[in-house]
Amino acid sequence: MAWTVYMLKCADTSLYTGITVDLARRLEAHSKGKGAKYTRHRGPFTVVFSELQETRGQALKREAAIKAMTRERKLGLLGTGRKVR
Secondary structure, eight states, rough: OOOOEEEOTTTTSSSSEEEEHHHHHHHHHHHHTOGGGGGGOSSSSOOOOOOOSSSHHHHHHHHHHHHHOOOOHHHTTTTOOOOOO
């Protein structure tokens, strides 16, 4: 089962990074306020980055690495992953 590491740009221009096995379902949950607490009042969202990882462990490590980046480095990733508009 492939895992997706994704980054959302929130309405307040903040960035949120998460992982999921079903990106469409996760985005729906975020939009309905059922996703992460951070995103509950920050919609609407735009997916600005996503990439596949083979295992949950790899996805968790990549998510942690992205979350540790500065905003500028995160924005630099946007040209390297699969963008969804």
